[in-house]
Amino acid sequence: MVTITPVSDATYDRSRCSVAGTLAVVGEKWSLLVMREAFLGVRRFADLQQALGAPKAVLTDRLATLVQEGLLSREPYREEGARQRHEYRLTAKGRDLYPTLVALMQWGDRYLADGPPPLALEHVDCGAPVHVALVCADGHEVPGPREVLARPGERR
Amino acid sequence: MVTITPVSDATYDRSRCSVAGTLAVVGEKWSLLVMREAFLGVRRFADLQQALGAPKAVLTDRLATLVQEGLLSREPYREEGARQRHEYRLTAKGRDLYPTLVALMQWGDRYLADGPPPLALEHVDCGAPVHVALVCADGHEVPGPREVLARPGERR
DNA sequence: CATGCTGAGTTCGCTTGACGAACCCCGAAA
């Protein structure tokens, strides 16, 4: 039989794949959209709720797990003549999800657009559009998966 | 009142954000993991099912919508003395999700690791590790969201 | 021919999660 055996047959433990792990943290419904709003500067429960249209109970839950996972921090603040409240701010760990969000956005801009992209990203220093790219440590641009060799890391 | 108004108050239509649109296509449970397996070369229903451990009914559904959305194509093939079957192959549209998957993986490798990353990506030409980066069209590296100005596209 | 096997689904109950509406709690303002 001449089956082309794919990359694995239990050669490495798929349960420990980082994509799955990341999705376990931010893969539930609304989580990534909450993060997007956070990158847009939205910090308050009511603003998030209005921007997203998610049910309050779900939003409460997602915020709690994002805080618990350390992507957002819950900080007290107070406004003129109002009682103390909390807002949700990006942590460094949360900020590192930015390329993921941009990658998702870029795909959508390319394939779902019925017009100009709803949101444009510019480099603040030079005004040029920002996008995600695959590069290797030697500085070569990597056009796609065909130029990439994926292999299991060393066992421990 | 000195509220810091965030990026929008109905200044642009959030329902047309590309992140949300992309997630509508690949945001359901298992979809992105199916895509990951596709990038690893897995093409057959049974192999996917075994690799992922997803219920067959869900997998059937996810494959159908991925085919319908044009990220995978369903191609007939036949093996020695077996009846004709189908396999699922990446299309160009599906292949363009690669940076997204790599970005998710990279975040997981950084924050969820209790050891070396389960999967290493190498540039096939030079063997150097591959990663995603934010760059602007003028070639500057963009370290993070702070160097990016997000603004709504033109209305139509 | 009858039988069995295998890959790819489908069907079926069950459990979990998402949903929207209603309700609650607190401190400030009136």
Added chain:
DNA sequence: TTTCGGGGTTCGTCAAGCGAACTCAGCATG
């Protein structure tokens, strides 16, 4: 003292995910 509004919680309903069992086509074996 009542009212108001942000930030939730609770509740009943409905959709989605789950594993196990069943189906169906067609090749292979007897």
